[in-house]
Amino acid sequence: MAIYIDCLYCIDGNMPAGIHGVLGPVYQPCPVCMFVCPSCEGDGIFAADYTCLPCLRQRLARLGLAAVLCGYCLGVVDLIPIDTVPEVTRDDHHH
Numbered sequence: 001m002a003i004y005i006d007c008l009y010c011i012d013g014n015m016p017a018g019i020h021g022v023l024g025p026v027y028q029p030c031p032v033c034m035f036v037c038p039s040c041e042g043d044g045i046f047a048a049d050y051t052c053l054p055c056l057r058q059r060l061a062r063l064g065l066a067a068v069l070c071g072y073c074l075g076v077v078d079l080i081p082i083d084t085v086p087e088v089t090r091d092d093h094h095h
């Protein structure tokens with residue numbers, strides 16, 4: 001059921017979640033207006049400065065980091081040093 005009132009927590013379902021040390025300004029789907037991801041339980045964050053995932057990945061790669069994405073909502077749930085990422089999982093390849 002959708003209730004169209006101005007939400008105190010978000011803008012169009014995007015709830016500002018502070019400034020991340022690496023990602024910059026981040027947001028999360030508003031738990032009031034939007035569904036809570038069943039996979040990461042709303043832990044996934046989205047970088048406001050990067051609308052394009054390849055851009056984000058390239059930027060992180062330059063910093064030696066790789067983003068661990070929630071497989072359901074594609075939110076960033078963790079950042080890990082890139083040299084710990086096994087080669088087979090780097091492009092989300094599944095067997």
Ligand SMILES: [Zn+2]
Nearest residue numbers: 007010030033
């Ligand atoms: Zn909201």
Ligand SMILES: [Zn+2]
Nearest residue numbers: 037040070073
């Ligand atoms: Zn998720």
